[in-house]
Amino acid sequence: MELLVGAHINVFTGEWTQKDAGIGTSIDSLYVEVNMDSAAIVWPLFNSLQAFWPGLQVLARDIDPAIRTHAAFFSVWKRYGFTPEGFNLAALSVQHGLKWYPLRPELIESTY
Known part of the structure; x- marks a missing residue:
């Protein structure tokens, strides 16, 4: 099972400020960008x-x-x-x- 990690997190609050996960610039979990909560494709x-x-x-x-x-x-x-x-x-x-x-x-x- 893969863990989806978003692209940006607020280091002061621990809240995710961008929940897109993928590979490439700034993010590195999946082949296309998906939402870390739902795994829905957000950027094909x-x-x-x-x-x-x-x-x-x-x-x-x-x-x-x-x-x-x-x-x-x-x-x-x-x-x-x-x-x-x-x-x-x-x-x-x-x-x-x-x-x-x-x-x-x-x-x-x-x-x-």
Whole structure:
């Protein structure tokens, strides 16, 4: 069972100020961002920073899920020739308004 941990907590009160959990910038529990209380998907996007996850899964000996996760990231890379900053899983398209940043080694690191 995974523990969902939100992105931000008030260190003075101990209250969660942002209950979204996921991997990528500022948070690191699941593949897409979900609510830590209900596990409902709140942000159906992945970003290029999250491509480190398959490599971490391999290190944790979680091989079959790592293969599936890596294949998902790689299929987006093959389609666009790069890993976009944001990819909408619901629409299966690059997230509008986000610019591409070419210095993202996460997918290459996971591949290695």
